[in-house]
Amino acid sequence: MSQSDPGPAGPAALPHERQAAGVHGGDQDEHDDHDDEGGASHATLRGYLTGFFLSVALTALPFWLVMGKVIGNPGMLAGALLALGAVQIVVHMVYFLHMDSRSEGGWNMLALLFTVVLLVITLSGSIWVMFHLNQNMMPMSPQQMRNMP
Amino acid sequence: MSEAAALAQPGSTPRAAAAAAPAAHDFLVRDHHPGNGTLLGFWLYLMSDCLIFACLFACYGVLGRSVDGGPTAAELFELPVVALNTALLLLSSITYGFAVIQMQRRRRGGTLAWLALTALLGAGFVAVELNEFAHLIGEGAGPQRSAFLSSFFTLVGTHGLHVSFGIVWLLTLMAQVARHGLSAANRRRLMCLSMFWHFLDVVWIGVFTFVYLMGVLP
Numbered sequence: 001m002s003q004s005d006p007g008p009a010g011p012a013a014l015p016h017e018r019q020a021a022g023v024h025g026g027d028q029d030e031h032d033d034h035d036d037e038g039g040a041s042h043a044t045l046r047g048y049l050t051g052f053f054l055s056v057a058l059t060a061l062p063f064w065l066v067m068g069k070v071i072g073n074p075g076m077l078a079g080a081l082l083a084l085g086a087v088q089i090v091v092h093m094v095y096f097l098h099m100d101s102r103s104e105g106g107w108n109m110l111a112l113l114f115t116v117v118l119l120v121i122t123l124s125g126s127i128w129v130m131f132h133l134n135q136n137m138m139p140m141s142p143q144q145m146r147n148m149p
Numbered sequence: 150m151s152e153a154a155a156l157a158q159p160g161s162t163p164r165a166a167a168a169a170a171p172a173a174h175d176f177l178v179r180d181h182h183p184g185n186g187t188l189l190g191f192w193l194y195l196m197s198d199c200l201i202f203a204c205l206f207a208c209y210g211v212l213g214r215s216v217d218g219g220p221t222a223a224e225l226f227e228l229p230v231v232a233l234n235t236a237l238l239l240l241s242s243i244t245y246g247f248a249v250i251q252m253q254r255r256r257r258g259g260t261l262a263w264l265a266l267t268a269l270l271g272a273g274f275v276a277v278e279l280n281e282f283a284h285l286i287g288e289g290a291g292p293q294r295s296a297f298l299s300s301f302f303t304l305v306g307t308h309g310l311h312v313s314f315g316i317v318w319l320l321t322l323m324a325q326v327a328r329h330g331l332s333a334a335n336r337r338r339l340m341c342l343s344m345f346w347h348f349l350d351v352v353w354i355g356v357f358t359f360v361y362l363m364g365v366l367p
Contacts, residue, residue, distance in 0.1 A: 043246065043249050043250060043253065044250075045247075045250055048243060048246035048247070048250070049243075051243075051246075052239070052242075052243040052246070055239055055242075056239065059235055059236075059239060059354075059357075062357075062358060062362055063228065063232050063235075063362070066228065066362045066365060066366070067228050074366045074367055077366060078363055078366060081358050081362050081363055082358065082359075082363075084358070085354050085355065085358035085359070088354050089351055089354050089355070092242075092347060092350060092351045092354065093351070096242060096246065096347040096350070097344060097347050097348065097351075104188065104189045104192070107189055107192075108189065108192050111189075111192060111193055111196050112196065114196075115196040115199050115200065118200060118203070119199065119200070119203040122200070122203045122204060122207050123203060123206060123207050123210065125207075126207035126208075126210065126211055127207065127210045127211060130211040131211075146216065146218055147218065
């Protein structure tokens with residue numbers, strides 16, 4: 001019965017759904033479970049809280065590293081910040097966005113991996129190319145440039 | 150046969166269309182998973198949005214040290230303000246999570262309460278950010294000052310714009326839930342907004358790490 005409910009339809013589906021919710025309660029519940037397993041709703045309180053506390057720690061740590069001037073070497077500090085940021089992004093993906101290899105039959109993960117590849121190419125490519133362009137085209141050091149009028 | 154299928158398509162349910170044209174049944178995957186198409190499609194939108202931010206991050210990565218003799222990141226950024234903003238956004242992420250949990254338990258009041266708190270925290274984030282922008286522009290460090298500031302305002306401003314529209318969407322959905330209850334359609338919309346909201350928090354991780362914290366390094 002609830003199968004006739006067109007999932008991604010627009011507002012036109014509303015009265016129909018309300019009816020389904022009211023009259024066919026059992027059907028609706030079955031439908032819910034169905035609806036929810038898609039990629040969204042293995043959300044649990046424990047999962048959210050775990051993600052939250054991990055994020056708080058992973059946010060506080062880099063702020064403390066920078067504001068408390070804990071690591072003297074800027075290169076090492078930058079590396080630590082990037083690593084902590086990457087870990088926190090993974091934590092958010094897993095605990096808040098519920099990303100795993102099963103959601104949406106694996107298509108979510110596939111799209112994410114594809115995007116990550118594009119992202120790495122865009123970021124590292126741009127910075128690499130433009131860094132060399134700067135080196136080769138500009139006869140000035142950044143220090144000299146800062147003192148330009 | 151195909152003509153009959155074409156006639157049966159508009160306005161009829163997927164199942165009826167499938168019955169009329171068995172050959173087309175293979176394509177109607179959402180017949181079995183009504184919600185999946187939307188969430189996957191929305192995820193693809195988020196991934197494309199991610200590429201927009203990747204370009205803006207790359208832009209900032211290239212131009213971030215081109216200060217043109219003007220103020221540098223280390224002179225401008227106030228990390229306590231950034232920490233406050235980060236805390237607001239992170240808190241709004243967990244309150245949205247609580248709203249989703251209330252939604253799963255079919256508690257309309259609880260869902261609305263947590264959504265309202267999320268909207269408040271989001272509004273606080275936007276307010277702090279606008280205040281920071283006003284402060285920077287007041288100091289003469291507006292987007293037209295240097296390439297560094299142009300790319301900074303574009304990147305952080307785009308993120309702030311996303312959050313602002315997320316709040317508009319959130320208020321719209323609160324009105325929908327208050328009026329129509331937690332129907333299947335509204336739950337699907339709430340899950341889409343959940344992904345959007347958490348995604349913005351993920352982008353913010355990149356912003357505070359790459360722009361603010363690494364910006365103030367010598």
